[in-house]
Amino acid sequence: xxxxxxxxxxxxVKETELFxxxxxxxxxxxCLDGRKIKMDPEMDxxxxxxxxxxGNMAFGIAKGxxxxxxxxxxxxxxxxxxxxxxxxxELGVAVTHSNEEVVSGSDLVFVAVKPxxxxxxxxxxxxxxxxxHIIVSVAAGVTLATVEELLPENSVAIRLMPNLxxxxxEGALLFARGSHAKQEDGALLRSLLHRCGLxxxxxxxxxxxxxxxxxxxxxxxxxFAEALAEGAVKMGMPSALxxxxxxxxxxxxxxxxxxxxxxxxxxRSEVCTPGGTTIYGLxxxxxxxxxxxxxxxxxxxxxxxxxxxxx
Ligand SMILES: NC(=O)c1ccc[n+]([C@@H]2O[C@H](COP(=O)([O-])OP(=O)(O)OC[C@H]3O[C@@H](n4cnc5c(N)ncnc54)[C@H](OP(=O)(O)O)[C@@H]3O)[C@@H](O)[C@H]2O)c1
Numbered sequence: 001x002x003x004x005x006x007x008x009x010x011x012x013v014k015e016t017e018l019f020x021x022x023x024x025x026x027x028x029x030x031c032l033d034g035r036k037i038k039m040d041p042e043m044d045x046x047x048x049x050x051x052x053x054x055g056n057m058a059f060g061i062a063k064g065x066x067x068x069x070x071x072x073x074x075x076x077x078x079x080x081x082x083x084x085x086x087x088x089x090e091l092g093v094a095v096t097h098s099n100e101e102v103v104s105g106s107d108l109v110f111v112a113v114k115p116x117x118x119x120x121x122x123x124x125x126x127x128x129x130x131x132x133h134i135i136v137s138v139a140a141g142v143t144l145a146t147v148e149e150l151l152p153e154n155s156v157a158i159r160l161m162p163n164l165x166x167x168x169x170e171g172a173l174l175f176a177r178g179s180h181a182k183q184e185d186g187a188l189l190r191s192l193l194h195r196c197g198l199x200x201x202x203x204x205x206x207x208x209x210x211x212x213x214x215x216x217x218x219x220x221x222x223x224f225a226e227a228l229a230e231g232a233v234k235m236g237m238p239s240a241l242x243x244x245x246x247x248x249x250x251x252x253x254x255x256x257x258x259x260x261x262x263x264x265x266x267x268r269s270e271v272c273t274p275g276g277t278t279i280y281g282l283x284x285x286x287x288x289x290x291x292x293x294x295x296x297x298x299x300x301x302x303x304x305x306x307x308x309x310x311x
Contacts (some may be wrong), residue, residue: 153176
């Protein structure tokens, strides 16, 4: 019998492939009201992309974009100091200390500075933002309303929430479109980011949940990996080997979960032999309240993201 989980996964993959095929055939000149952009594959190679901020997030996204069709010659990055710019130069990307230069030379601009710097940076670049621009903010807790308020009227803004595994092209990214961003603008961003990992679109209310689930969730998984390794150290395994096996276990379990499309409970039950080791271990985890603690962790992180967004 077909597994409904597998069906859903296959449908998602097929849908994505179909979507990318459609994007290839689309002439985005028609869709984007005169913005000078053509769609994938030529589109990504023609699009001028800017990054304001050269930190880990900008670097992760840039690496993902470059493993697609975007060309390093069409990307420019700005930061006040040179400390993070060298690694972009190694990718063949142009660097500058001028945010204005990035905006003036780009069609799509990622604003990747710390959340408290978004307002001064947007105020600084605002006079250079025109109707051809798509401004993509990745700052945690900064709402679309705030971004739109700081930009000229009718500006196209998108809020994107990535997570750290973008650095290895295995990110989980969720974006929400602002009031003047069209479906085609979202499609353009999705096409550009598809090599960064899983890219989904949703209402802005889901962005804070995504922050709890996936932005912070990465750290929850690290804590679990650390605890797994320490359990093995307690039982006598050398630390380096225990950490290496724990990280591979997390990687393998995650890959199997994504690729099989099965519900985690089903995969978990497939590992449990009646009366065997795994069910004994799972019983201990349930007694320790791992499930409830993890749900509460996502809840607390989401609430905190909401609270930061209100400040
Ligand atoms: N890291 C994550 O896991 C993660 C996940 C989701 C969202 N985010 C969001 O991504 C954003 C960036 O985070 P990050 O971890 O990449 O931070 P980061 O590593 O500290 O990088 C911040 C960058 O901003 C630059 N910068 C500071 N002031 C600037 C200005 N006035 N104009 C232009 N650039 C300026 C810094 O310049 P210097 O190089 O000169 O210091 C640095 O390159 C944050 O808003 C965060 O909420 C991060």
